[in-house]
Structure formats: structure tokens, C-alpha cells
Amino acid sequence: MNELTGVCAALASLTALTAWARAVPTRAWGDGAAAAPTSLRSWAVALGTLALQxxxxxxxxxxxxxxxxxxxxxxxxxxxxxxxxNQWPAASLRWSRRLGALGATGCGLALAWQLLRAWGAAP
Known part of the structure; x- marks a missing residue:
């Protein structure tokens, strides 16, 4: 279980990295200067993901x-x-979102499992 939680914690960083890459002007995904709400949202996603990880x-x-x-x-x-x-812009966006969401979900489930074990509900 610990190895799976570690993999999920590592993959969850893709959630924040993708949000950050979408908020800044990049050749591959960006199309201009980042708007202030998008930048604030990416900061919030990055800090939330970091805490979850x-x-x-x-x-x-x-x-x-x-x-x-x-x-x-x-x-x-x-x-x-x-x-x-830089190599595959559309595919990297699609897969980084999927893998990041999978990792964040795994982190949430691992934390829920730890809470259940702490309260004595799970073996």
C-alpha cells in the first residue's frame, strides 16, 4: 500500500504542473499572456496539490x-x-491531466484509508 501511495503522490504533481503550464505563456499550450484569475487559480491548485502530496x-x-x-x-x-x-503538445496536455487526476484521487483515497485505520474502522 505504501508504494502505491508513493506513486500516487508523485503523479499528483502533474495536476499542479499542468495548471501552472496553462497559466503562463508557453509555445506549446499558451496563446499569450496569462490572465490574473488563471494565475491565481494555478497558485491555488499548486499549493493544494503540494499539501495533498x-x-x-x-x-x-x-x-x-x-x-x-x-x-x-x-x-x-x-x-x-x-x-x-515541446514534442507532443496535445497528447502531453491530455495525459498529464489524466495522470495528475489519477494521482490526486489515489492520494485522497490513501488519506481516507489512513483516517479509517486511525479511528479503528479498518484493519
Whole structure:
């Protein structure tokens, strides 16, 4: 279960990275200067995703390992997303949204499982 939670915590960073890439003018996805509401929304998504990832990863692997996983996921997946955006813009947008949503959902389910275990409802 901990490995699956770690993978979900890593994939959840794609949610924030995709929102951020959509908010800034990029050659692949952007079509001009980012609007202020879009930029504020991307900040909110990034901070919310970071909190969700940190909670799920630290619940699965401990404080140091969980935070290291989150930082590494942002760095590596951000780099890979930029490479994919330049090569396959439409496919990278589509798949980064899907994988990010899958990771965020997995983080939410892992946190719910941890809460149920803490309250004694699950084995």
C-alpha cells in the first residue's frame, strides 16, 4: 500500500504542473499572456496539490522520505512534462491531466484509508 501511495503522490504533481503550464505563456499550450484569475487559480491548485502530496507521502513513508519524494516528483515530472510539451503538445496536455487526476484521487483515497485505520474502522 505504501508504494502505491508513493506513486500516487508523485503523479499528483502533474495536476499542479499542468495548471501552472496553462497559466503562463508557453509555445506549446499558451496563446499569450496569462490572465490574473488563471494565475491565481494555478497558485491555488499548486499549493493544494503540494499539501495533498505532502500529507499522503508522509503518511506512507514518514516525514523525511515523504517530503523528499514530493520534491523529487516535482523536479523530475516537471522536467519530463516540459520535454513532452515541446514534442507532443496535445497528447502531453491530455495525459498529464489524466495522470495528475489519477494521482490526486489515489492520494485522497490513501488519506481516507489512513483516517479509517486511525479511528479503528479498518484493519
Amino acid at each position: 505532502a500529507l499522503a507521502a508522509t503518511a506512507a513513508a514518514g516525514l523525511a522520505a515523504g517530503l523528499a519524494l514530493v520534491v523529487a516528483a516535482w523536479m523530475v515530472l516537471g522536467w519530463l512534462l516540459v520535454l513532452a510539451m
